[in-house]
Amino acid sequence: MSTLLVKNARSLGESVDLLVVDGKVRTLNASIEAPADAEVVDAAGKILFPSLIDVHTHLREPGYEWKENVATGLAAAAHGGFGGIMCMANTDPVNDDAAVTKQILEAARRAWPDGPRVYPIGAATVGLKGEELARMSELKDAGCVAISNDGRPVGNTEIFRRMMEYAADLGLIVIDHCEDPYLAAKSHMNEGVTSGLLGVKGQPDVAETIQAARSILLAEYLDVPVHIAHVSAKRTVDIIAWGKSRGVKVTAETTPHYLTLDETAVNGYNTLAKVNPPLRTPADIAALREAVKTGVIDMFCTDHAPHAAHEKETPFDEAPNGFTGMDLALTITYGLVREGVLTEADLIRLWATEPARVFNLPVNTFQPGAPADFFLFDPDLEWKVAPDTLYSKSHNTPWLGQLVRGRVVAHWIGGVKIV
Ligand code: DOR
Ligand code: ZN
Numbered sequence: 001m002s003t004l005l006v007k008n009a010r011s012l013g014e015s016v017d018l019l020v021v022d023g024k025v026r027t028l029n030a031s032i033e034a035p036a037d038a039e040v041v042d043a044a045g046k047i048l049f050p051s052l053i054d055v056h057t058h059l060r061e062p063g064y065e066w067k068e069n070v071a072t073g074l075a076a077a078a079h080g081g082f083g084g085i086m087c088m089a090n091t092d093p094v095n096d097d098a099a100v101t102k103q104i105l106e107a108a109r110r111a112w113p114d115g116p117r118v119y120p121i122g123a124a125t126v127g128l129k130g131e132e133l134a135r136m137s138e139l140k141d142a143g144c145v146a147i148s149n150d151g152r153p154v155g156n157t158e159i160f161r162r163m164m165e166y167a168a169d170l171g172l173i174v175i176d177h178c179e180d181p182y183l184a185a186k187s188h189m190n191e192g193v194t195s196g197l198l199g200v201k202g203q204p205d206v207a208e209t210i211q212a213a214r215s216i217l218l219a220e221y222l223d224v225p226v227h228i229a230h231v232s233a234k235r236t237v238d239i240i241a242w243g244k245s246r247g248v249k250v251t252a253e254t255t256p257h258y259l260t261l262d263e264t265a266v267n268g269y270n271t272l273a274k275v276n277p278p279l280r281t282p283a284d285i286a287a288l289r290e291a292v293k294t295g296v297i298d299m300f301c302t303d304h305a306p307h308a309a310h311e312k313e314t315p316f317d318e319a320p321n322g323f324t325g326m327d328l329a330l331t332i333t334y335g336l337v338r339e340g341v342l343t344e345a346d347l348i349r350l351w352a353t354e355p356a357r358v359f360n361l362p363v364n365t366f367q368p369g370a371p372a373d374f375f376l377f378d379p380d381l382e383w384k385v386a387p388d389t390l391y392s393k394s395h396n397t398p399w400l401g402q403l404v405r406g407r408v409v410a411h412w413i414g415g416v417k418i419v
Helices: 070-080 098-111 136-142 157-169 193-198 206-222 234-245 256-260 282-294 329-338 344-359
Strands: 003-011 014-021 024-029 039-042 047-050 052-057 082-087 117-123 146-148 174-176 226-228 250-254 374-384 403-413
Touching: 003 374, 047 344, 052 070, 052 329, 052 344, 070 082, 070 098, 070 403, 098 117, 098 136, 117 136, 157 174, 157 206, 174 206, 206 226, 206 234, 206 250, 234 250, 234 282, 250 282, 256 282, 256 329, 282 344, 329 344, 329 374, 329 403
Parallel strands: 003 039, 003 047, 052 082, 082 117, 117 146, 146 174, 174 226, 226 250
Antiparallel strands: 003 014, 014 024, 047 374, 374 403
């Protein structure tokens, strides 16, 4: 029997105490008397959050371990406040086979049995090639919690339709990386004023919206769910709102970077700001902020996409897409609370309860008996984003070198302290 009492934490503007017994929440109350055997933690000045869920990460194992591995990805997750992470299938070999799913889960168990939980996402097609459907039922049996084409958008609408039908039959949601491969071919940033000035081939925002519209129309026609990955554009928000207004089972996610950075971040051919979908415009940022507030976009994710320094230190056109995200996710989105765009309750909804509801994963609701997955966040702690302050193996974030505010200072999973 282990008893933990967290005292004087802040939750939704109130001072609270949290009592944890044997890895489960016992009570959350304004004031709890310490039981005789309790370990007491003073959390004055810290915000109490349920552990977050990241529905879109790239852990790179197997195959790309110089960028990240399961152990370093879990360290970044733990220090970012994530108690559960879903990892994408674009590994090498691709996670299109139960053996790969089992390998990832085994790597997580070996790396950190008490650490954040890993939920693999299976590839929709063999090798992510968009030609032949993967054996989804075996992927599900091995532990995959969703199906995705992430990183390799599917051009063939007939294949996409069959993908949605098969996944839905198994009760798995398709997470669609929406990008028309022809419109987006050979692009390296958003198509617009900045791409014109830089002389870089751009990707029009409609490349995303057209595929999102396709998914939503098919979801309606087939009466199956679909989840739109990393929404970057206002037009896509509008098409999702349209789908929702028709009762389509469409859900969507966006990331901290699409809410805070625009296309000018790539000025100077800054490869650290190169990501896919690309950073868009201030009007897109405004629409995305409104959409996460109103629920048109259901949840946040990081799209944590680690790449080694030498891979980003190349000419702009040759650099890989992606940012690491888990270390900084709450730091950046807490900034939106400071700006008055979101509330702490919105953060909990977008980072924890909606991801858990849509993907059917455990989450801490702070109700008696809930898993004691929680962390303390110091909103005033200032820190510099640098290789030695990030836990991910890679440091490819556009915030590299900047001073930021707010950090996870302690984290428990199932009542066990992991940070
Ligand atoms: O920027 C991105 N990076 N977008 C993706 O879709 C894939 C990801 C990666 O795996 O690096
Ligand atoms: Zn993607």
